[in-house]
Each structure stands twice: as structure tokens, then as C-alpha cells.
Amino acid sequence: MFTIAIHGGSGTINRSEITAEQEKAFRQGLEDALEAGYKELARGHSALDAVEQAVRSLEDNELFNAGRGAVFSARGKHEMDASIMCGRSQKAGAIAGVTNIQNPVSLARAVMEQSENVFLLGSGAEDFARELRLPFEPDAYFYTDFRFRQLKEAQKANKTQLDHSKSNTGKGTVGAVALDKDGNLAAATSTGGLTNKKYGRVGDTPVIGAGTYASNQTCAVSCTGYGEYFIRAVVAYDISCLMGYKGLSLKAACEYVVQEKLKTMGGEGGLIAVDRAGNVVLPFNSEGMYRAWRNEAGEGEVSIFA
Template sequence: MYTIAIHGGSGTINRDEITPEQENAFRRGLEAALDAGYTILNRGGSALDAVEQAVRSLEENELFNAGRGAVFAASGKHEMDASIMCGQSLKAGAVAGVTNIRNPISLARAVMEQSENVFLLASGAEDFAREHKLTFEPDEYFFTELRSQQLKEAQEANKTQLDHSKRNTGKGTVGAVALDQDGNLASATSTGGLTNKKYGRVGDTPVIGAGTYANNQTCAVSCTGYGEFFIRSVVAHDISCLMEYKGLSLKKACAYVVQDKLKTMGGEGGLIAVDRAGNVELPFNSEGMYRGWRNDVGEGEIAIFA
């Protein structure tokens, strides 16, 4: 059994706010990311490689709020976060506040595999990226008229915001989880964060245990939504703990955390998760979540709306 699931963010996603052309573009983007990860699993590759490549695909698609499609921070820059975790070794890598990195998820993996650290920040992470010859891109690569307009609207309203405007694009974060043929799990998450974010704000995406977690004994999880709530609830690790310590199934653990615990706190969002048996859950408490999954027996779907 091998399985992969992906997400392109969650939030206020209404059918009447997306044209058929936009919906088709989002679905093609999700399909391409699924293909990128699934092809690796199908060839006997690792879950780590699969989640990295799936997320790289989403980072290189300007429709989604990560990498090329990242939203603008108040500084006028794209301050990106990412993390990755291996369920076999429990090793992890994360970066926050990086700019001009083509694929932040690959930088997070380099931190995991080529340093003694877990978490690197901003200019330090960029120095590490240069030393390890990761690809940088100029500001123009990350610029889109849509993101520029979203920043202008947020600045005029003097607020930060999730990518929830009616000019529909990807919602907040991208991620992938996978189980490979060797029974190993992995998770990866990447984001541009909030439009007009200030003071070096960092959400749950690069926080191991909050936005990303993987453990071969339980599950792999990647989250999307209002990061502050996911950090306070340690969502990704909480699901693993409910399985390990209370014996809950993946389905019950996800339902409790997303539909009960997060909702009670006022947290909006969702997650994707796969357990060591290949079961997949994609719960969310928002109006929609860009999502998809596929396994080796031909099951799967791509969906956007609730």
C-alpha cells in the first residue's frame, strides 16, 4: 500500500466566486502535484521524495500561496516558511521568513539532512541556502498583479489577512503527506503566510508539531488555516498523540481536533493526514479546502468545495 495526499490551502471558497476557468486551473495544479508525488511512490521511491516534489510543484504554480505564488508581506517582500519531517527517523527541517528562494521546501529538507539544526530563520537560512547551492529567483519571479492588489487592499484596510479575498487564488498554504512502499511516512508544508503580515510574523507552517508532523508509528499530517490557532493547539502532533496514547483511529483523531477542539477555540482551517495503514483523512471546518489524494489501488479524488 502506498498513498499520497496534498492540499493547496483552506478558507472561504465559494462556488459563485470561482469561474469555471479558475476552478479548472486549480484542479490542474492539484493534479500536477499529485502526479509529481505519486510517480515517485509508484516507482518505489521514498515518502520524503514524494512530499518534497509534490510541494515543489505547488510552490512553482502561482495560483497557490507558496513559492512563486506567495503573498506580499507588509515589507513588500515575499517572506516564506516551510517544513518537512521524516516519519522513520523523526528528523525534521524548517525555515521561516526566507526571501527569493525558489523552493523553500527543498531548503527545509537541506536543513534536515545537511545540518545539525531543525529550524533556520530569514537571512541565516538564506546564507545556508547559498552555501548549499539552492536556487534563488529575482523579485520579478514572485510578482503577480493579483498578489500586489491584495496587498494594496490589506494596507488600505490596515489589516493582515488570509488569502480569502473574492479574487480567488490558493488559500494560505500548500502541503503533502505520503506513505511509501517501505511503510515510511513523511509530511511537508510550505506557505507565503498572511497578506500584509508585519513584525516578522510566523504561523504554524514551519513549526514542527503544529503545522507539520510525521511518525511511522502513527501518521503524517500537514495543516492549513489560521496558524496562531494551530500553534496553540499543536494540531499536527496532537493528532499523532491521540492515536498513540488514546488508541483513536486517524479518522476520529482528525475529527476531534478539527471539528471540536479547533472550532471551540475559534480556529478555522483544515489538514491532510495519512496513517501507517494508508488511510487518508482530509477534514476542514472552513467553507472549502483545495485537496486531493491517490493510492495504489486506484482510489482518490480532487476537490475544492465542502
């Protein structure tokens, strides 16, 4: 039974700090992305197609911190990261620190399918995108007053910050996981990273095994939260290992990693995961996570708060 799940970031998300109009807009953004991926699966297309299209939809929505909605770095640029992984072949593609790429997740897929590499960085990744004639957009496409205010607030406080701090309504990393009719799993993740990030900082999103992982033998995982902790805990791969080596269920593996391992380290965030039987788990240890899922039977939900 085919299944898809998506997320639009986790963190401090309180009902009292989001207007009804904002909540409606975020829910619609999640619905649109879920539908984009679900349609691919319903047509018999691959899990890879589904996660790419779902993430592209979120990248095109300025409400989410990826693609068009990416936050500003300390340089006043939009430095974006993305990755994608195929559970059947175990192939993966990732890019980090790219600017002006319309859909970073599609560039990550191109790295996986049209190069001999897994991970491309910055200007080199952009050169590869130009060779493939992938679409670029000018700086103005990525600019919003809201994101610019976030940058100025962070610079005034001399800090980097998650997009989902209490003063902000736009959310962080986006991602999708899917199981298709052929039993293949896939995962994809995309982000603009931290507001006011410096020194070419890269989080977990493009790191295979940390922010993204997929194996047909176990599960597909896409993470969201404070990336440094997810890298140190190798979160996405750890969940797969707990299932493969210790025989834990998807739910048990996810709950252990998110609610115990990450918490012990001081890490905040969450993830979405689907196993080869189509079970979906969406755990988080923050106050909320923008999330949605749907399966072939029509079961599912769209949720924001804890």
C-alpha cells in the first residue's frame, strides 16, 4: 500500500503565536505538497518521484525555509542544502551551500542520477546545475520582508537562530518520505539552514545518514531540527540500524532516537519516517512540527501542534 509523509519544520510552534490566517496558509501549503507527492504515487510513479515533487512544492512556497522561502545567511544570501536517497538502489545525491537554484531537491536528484558523485558543494554544484540547464532564479525571487527582518534581528542579537524561534512563524527544513506500489522507499530533505549562519555552515539536511536516509530493508527518514545534533547522532541511519540490527519496530526506533537519544544530547527537533510495510511515524520532541501523511486507503492527517 503506497504511503507518503511530509514535514515543514519543527520547533517552538504555539497556537497563541499563530493567527488563524497563518495556520490556514501553513495547512494549505502542507496539503498542496502532500497532494503533489500523492498524485505521483497514485499514478504508479516511483517513491523518488513522489518525494521530489512534494519537496519541490514546499520549496516553491515562501512560508517554508527551503527554496523560495530560504532564510538569509550572514552574507545576506540564500545558501541552500538538499538531499535525496533511493531505498532500492541505495544511491543518493546531495548539495550544500548553493545559491539561486530554484529547486535544490531536483539538483540533488541530478547529482544522484547524472553524476558519479554523491555530494557537491557551492559553486561547483551550481556549475553542474548550469550544465544540466536546471532553472536558476534571481535574488529577488528569494527575497521576503519577513526573512529580511529575521536576519536583522539575528544580526542585532549577534547570533544564528533556527527559523522556528518564538519570534518567527516561518518554519525550518522541509522533507518527504514515501513507499510506492512496487515496495520501494525514498526520502528527500531541503533547507535554507539557520538565519544569519556564518562560515559556510552546513547542517544535517544534505548529510546522508544524518538528515536523510532510505533503505528498502528498513525505512525512509527525513529529519528537521537543530542540525548539529542530528549529525552527531547520525539520526536517520541510526533508526534504520535499530530496525535492521536489533529488530525494533519503526515506532520503537524513532521514539528511542528522538525522545531519548536526542534529548539526552540536548537536541531538539523531529522527523518523519515510513517503513516497508507502509507504517508512518512522525515523532518530535519540540512544541510542534508541521507534518502530514496519507496512504493508499485514504488514511492520514495534517497537523501542526503537539
